[in-house]
Amino acid sequence: xxxxxxxxxxxxxxxxxxxxxxxxxxxxxxxxxxxxxxxxxxxxxxxxxxxxxxxxxxxxxxxxxxxxxxxxxxxxxxxxxxxxxxxxxxxxxxxxxxxxxxxxxxxxxxxxxx
Numbered sequence: 001x002x003x004x005x006x007x008x009x010x011x012x013x014x015x016x017x018x019x020x021x022x023x024x025x026x027x028x029x030x031x032x033x034x035x036x037x038x039x040x041x042x043x044x045x046x047x048x049x050x051x052x053x054x055x056x057x058x059x060x061x062x063x064x065x066x067x068x069x070x071x072x073x074x075x076x077x078x079x080x081x082x083x084x085x086x087x088x089x090x091x092x093x094x095x096x097x098x099x100x101x102x103x104x105x106x107x108x109x110x111x112x113x114x
Contacts (some may be wrong), residue, residue: 028083064107074086086112
């Protein structure tokens with residue numbers, strides 16, 4: 001994970017560095033060269049990555065595997081701020097068997113260094 005991605009930009013006036021949790025709210029990506037096919041809300045975050053929640057019947061699960069590297073568009077919570085396009089690795093695909101999202105999959109994402 002690239003720590004530089006999460007440092008304050010020159011336009012950011014916050015006194016504390018932004019974290020991934022407040023830097024991005026959703027991610028978009030395409031499995032072809034066309035416009036983005038999929039958009040997911042970012043759920044869990046940690047210093048080493050983040051997760052998206054995918055319904056168990058989603059077609060996207062047929063096309064993703066651990067280790068895949070995709071160009072993803074990361075959208076900030078404020079739609080007036082620009083999105084960022086970052087290379088991202090699929091770190092894990094884990095089915096929630098008992099928790100709050102039982103039957104759905106958490107897909108772990110890790111942004112590559114720039």
